[in-house]
Amino acid sequence: MKLKTALLATALGGVAFGATAAEVTVMSWGGAYTKSQVEAYHKPFTAETGIAVNSVDSDNPATPIKAQVEAGNVTVDVADVEFSDAVRLCDEGLLEEIDQSMLPAAPDGTPASEDFIEGALQDCAVANIVWSTVFAYNKDNNPTAPDSIDDFFNTADFPGKRGLRKSAKATLEMALMGDGVPADEVYDLLETDEGVDRAFAKLDTIKDDIVWWEAGAQPPQLLADGEVVMSTAYNGRIFNAAIAENQPLEVVWDGQILDFDLFVVPKGAPNKEAAMQFISFSTDTQRLADQASWISYGPARKSSGAMVGKYSDGKTDMAPHMPTAEANLSNALVNNFEFWVDRDAELNERFNAWLAQ
Amino acid sequence: MATLTDDSAFGADDRLTTADGKPLKAALARAEARAKRRAFFLVLPLFLFVLITFIVPIGQMLHRSVHNSGFTLHTDIGSKVQTPIMVNLRDWFDNNPRGTEPDEAAFEALAADLVVLREVKAAGQAGTRINYELSGTRSMFTKAARKAPKLEAPFAAAILDLDEDWADPELWAAMRDASSAYTMNFYLAAVDLTRDTDGFVAQVDEKRRLYKQLFVRTLLLSLLITGLTFVLAYPIAHMLATLPLRYSNLLMILVLLPFWTSLLVRTTSWMVLLQSQGVVNDALVGTGVLADDSRIQMMYNQTGTIIAMTHILLPFMVLPLYSVMRTINPSYVRAAKSLGATSWTAFRRIYFPLTVPGIGAGALLVFILAVGYYITPALVGGADGQLISNLIAFHMQKSLNWSLAAALAGLLLGGILILYWLYDRLIGIDNLKLG
């Protein structure tokens, strides 16, 4: 009897050990972005804890997460999602809550709850980066360099095709800012029918010149190919094309829209403890600052800002390429996740109808 | 027959019997039961496979298009515990007809339900469900649920104090509709209809009308693509069917080559060819046909969708046509000519009608595939080259409104079944020759 119990305990222990300690699966967005996370988080995490990190990619990790949790077959432990998705998935009870007290304090002792930028800590999510939707242009195809969001919508003085993301989000805000609305009034105006009409009216003026893109890798390609002269894009992708691949691309920071990417843990994650350990490790001051040397996304901790140094090529100073750099924030809009959680369906429906006209 | 002397042997009550007097039918059934059982076990794996991978998912999809329990039932992901939600409000809706002003009792019921929403963390789910019907309401539920425990009588005033939109009759109409899990509202939305506050079906705002237009466009584009593949495939298939085998095999490989290439590769190569800085435009500009500033826009619009899809779907038209044409004996056309028909008459009256089964099969295949096509229009379609399947994908992947996606897919499925039925009536499904 005793022998039997002992055997059983050993067996169970073995299973538990195999399931929890060996690995953690992290889902992210692919490309240069995943690479930056592998370099800054995954490798040091494995080196320190011995827990292997499986990296998997998706076009938008929120979608497989929802499907997996609803089907009761969760294979992902940590996912990197956008702000509005993090909030929505959390509201729908699809995510584990994250205990904020487990997050390490800043090197100077400032607790995590104060060190993170406002909004970066949510019930079920911890932000790791601040990224931005900006517009960029090809220096070779623009005789005069555009320098404001107005120029993006000015096809008379800046002729040529424009690339835009095929989505209402960010597009409508940029249209209003291009129409002269100051950043801090954009969402108030978009709440009204007149504001939405005005945004679409602005888009109408360039509709025939728009090339729509969907994947983040497309805009640098469209710009480099000369298919468009200007395009909205994720700032990190343009940075990567311009610095790492030496493309003649330039970012215009005027009218940029800031957003968070956050780590979440889907409910029923097979390695929940390791997942929490991974999040806590990856969002400390040093790791966030490290990531910024691989891609030009800003760290979500204030304390990391000062530690951001040079790009991995060893010569490019990262600070001016950060969306959060002081000089880039003169006319910047912070994405209003609550507005989009509420209005996403309606405005995308209207947007699709407008596209189809 | 001649051996039957007694006519009553065919009478209604008299059954044929075996030599030892047992009913013949029963004996036959017994004799064949074993063979039937064995046959059944042989097809069982296939039957189960079809059931599990095809019928059940489609059934689930159709069920989801009319059923959404977002406002009626909460299931905890971890413990699988199911909690009915919004029960008080549903009682109030049951006791008060449509159009009743929400009174204090209604708000009291709402407040009690909000407390439950907070306890089981179902505010987001309930809000999302209402948000499908009335945009901008989701955060009202999440915010109100957060403050629910502190709400005190009079509840109407307390809730309106949180957000005056809670008095909106459209919101109450939407909650009434959603309080039953079964609804046709997703199908209404899929054809640009909605319910007004009185529950009557009405058109949605003109600026948001989308799906009917897209269904029509999908239909027209698919018809056009079917027509184009037919025009291109017919001569190719004829050539394949009449060339000597060694040449036709080579040509067949060329026709099949696209099948062996990834769809993405094919679509991307069309992008390389057709974009405004692409090979075709460069060639036209290089030869002086076009000026550099008047390059033709062939990509990211309907033209791009049509060109790429026609190319990709071409083999599906060629193969059935080829297989039918190969079986047409050349003596039919010779016979027609010997009977005095010109080449054109022989083609029109004899050859063409004989290829109709192949045309039917090819057209049906190409049309059904085109109607459901998704990757190619998504990549090269731009704004006006999008098809209904792109919107289904949008609701599956981005807006996560799976019920609406299911309703759109259900309509598409229904449309294709109608088409199939029409084909059966007009040409006959047994005439369908795929190879």
Added chain:
Amino acid sequence: MALEIKWGDHVVNTSNEAAFVEFQRVQKSYDGETLVVKDLNLSMPKGEFLTMLGPSGSGKTTCLMMLAGFETATHGEIILDGQPINNIPPHKRGIGMVFQNYALFPHMTVAENLAFPLEVRGIDKSDREAKVQRALDMVELGAFGARRPAQLSGGQQQRVALARALVFEPELVLMDEPLGALDKQLREQMQFEITRLAHELGITTVYVTHDQTEALTMSDRVAVFEDGRIQQLAPPDQLYEEPENSFVAQFIGENNTLTGKLKSIDGGTCIVTLDSGEEIDAKPVNVERPGERTRISIRPERVEFDMKRLKKGSHTLKAEVKEFIYMGDIFRTRLSVAGNDNFIVKTRNAPNQVRLTPGTQIEIGWQPEDCRALDA
């Protein structure tokens, strides 16, 4: 290549005023390297039933297709009713044709099939219907107009094909092995039916077959094809009884052959020394000088073993009976003669007819005019 075309050894027929169909020095090559039809000359009067008979690959179907217009002659002239037709497309030739597999249009009813040639000729509807009905009645299928070809038996389809080829009243009808797919009984019935119709309607018919019985029973004249040439063109009885060369002799009917050398020739008869050393009488056909190799050919029913019926001084041969087969109307006896173990003798099953026992030694002979000395 063109310079080296070899002319055949047949004499070129000068254009015959009475001829309805004429082939003049027609040659056909598909690949530019070999000739499928080598120097074909043929002339048919109106109303004749001519059969092109030959093994497959002998060029007979190619000739038919050139006449129909589906193949073009590489060289030479084909003349129909005084007009060269080489450059006339098939649909303007007005030739009726029955195909091997009938080629009935499967998507049309029987009546529509028949109406098709009338329709393309612009004949109005009431005329059309009357003609279709008449043609169907002619082949005894008057009640089958509304059926589809697939609903008919093989024999019925064959009749419909025939009616369709005749319904527009062509003066020339071509038939390409039209009875090949039918069983024996039906084939015989149709053979009779086709010849009856052809003669009743007075149409000129070119009939292609590889079945010699069919050729013999149906035709006015038979052209035997082999190796792209007409080997012999003659009425059936002449073809059977007076084959001009050993191919025709072999191909038409059953034949016993023995090989040897011409010993002497004397006007209408000759003596041949067989390879076994025995001597026998024959009629010289295409042998001239003594010492030439020859192949003699004798029909099984012309062999005598009653020596009393032979002329005085006739040569005879020794034979051993190998097998006796009772076939009802006839007896078939297999002999071993001059080294040939397959020498067949047919005798009528008449009263008092001898039944030979296998193993017995006998003597056989024949009338010199029944045995033809042909090319080796």
